[in-house]
Structures are given as structure tokens and as C-alpha cells.
Amino acid sequence: MGCYARCKFCNSNMYIQTGKAQMTFPLPLICGNCNRQNNYYQYEIVDERHDFSCPFCKKNFFIKKQLPRMVKCPHCKSQIYADIDGSASVLTEGQHPNREGDTAGGLLGGAAVGSLFGPAGAILGALLGAALGHQGLAHEAEDDDAGAA
Numbered sequence: 147m148g149c150y151a152r153c154k155f156c157n158s159n160m161y162i163q164t165g166k167a168q169m170t171f172p173l174p175l176i177c178g179n180c181n182r183q184n185n186y187y188q189y190e191i192v193d194e195r196h197d198f199s200c201p202f203c204k205k206n207f208f209i210k211k212q213l214p215r216m217v218k219c220p221h222c223k224s225q226i227y228a229d230i231d232g233s234a235s236v237l238t239e240g241q242h243p244n245r246e247g248d249t250a251g252g253l254l255g256g257a258a259v260g261s262l263f264g265p266a267g268a269i270l271g272a273l274l275g276a277a278l279g280h281q282g283l284a285h286e287a288e289d290d291d292a293g294a295a
């Protein structure tokens with residue numbers, strides 16, 4: 147489901163469409179349950195996604211399920227092993243990477259992976275995400291567990 151914050155008044159979860167890397171803090175949120183507004187900070191946002199940058203085509207993708215996973219990059223169809231430590235390794239190379247947007251994707255990918263581990267990386271991710279706008283959008287990886295068995 148992406149990211150959510152817990153309402154400070156009624157404790158219900160407020161889901162947010164935007165990825166954590168695209169948010170700016172403090173983030174004003176209005177609770178859908180009790181209708182009260184408050185500002186939320188980065189550490190209060192729970193991110194159910196794991197962000198990766200494809201080692202082959204350098205574009206961003208994310209995984210919502212538990213790690214580690216065998217997945218297919220949604221961009222180049224490479225078969226990728228996504229590890230719990232935030233690293234992604236190519237098992238089978240897919241289509242040749244489209245070089246368009248390589249630099250921006252690579253930069254943001256690095257920052258997004260950094261956000262798994264600490265506030266500094268996450269703040270950098272937010273800044274880059276804001277600067278890059280729509281280029282920062284990632285796609286969810288395709289589940290490839292069946293093919294890897």
C-alpha cells in the first residue's frame with residue numbers, strides 16, 4: 147500500500163499516495179477518520195516499500211513484499227535478486243538499457259536505497275525527489291519467484 151502515517155488523535159492509518167522520497171517535511175495530513183490535521187515528520191511515515199535501483203538499466207523500482215526476493219525489473223526485464231541489505235544483483239540481464247534519463251535515475255536510486263538506512267540518506271532522497279519531479283517515480287517490480295524456483 148505504499149506509505150502511511152498514524153493519526154496522532156485517533157490512531158488510524160492515513161495512507162499516502164506519494165513515495166517517501168517525493169515528500170517534503172513537515173507534511174500536513176488530514177485524517178480521513180477524525181478529520182483533524184497535524185504535521186507529520188519523516189520518522190512518523192511508515193514506508194512499506196523497499197526501493198532499489200536496477201544494477202543493469204539503473205532505473206528505479208520498488209518491492210512491497212518481504213525481502214529477499216527474485217523479481218523482474220519493470221523497465222528492462224532483468225531477473226534481479228533483491229537483498230534485505232538494500233542491494234540488488236542482476237541474475238539474468240534483460241533488454242538493453244534505454245540510456246534516456248540514466249543519470250537522474252541512478253542518482254535518485256542511490257538516495258532511495260540510502261533512505262532505508264538513515265535519516266541523512268532519506269533527507270537527501272526527499273530533496274532529490276523534489277528536484278527531479280516526475281522522474282523520481284519508481285515502478286513496482288514484477289514478482290518472479292516462480293521462475294527462480
Ligand SMILES: [Zn+2]
Binds near residue numbers: 156158178181182
Ligand atoms: Zn484521526
Ligand SMILES: [Zn+2]
Binds near residue numbers: 200205223
Ligand atoms: Zn532494469
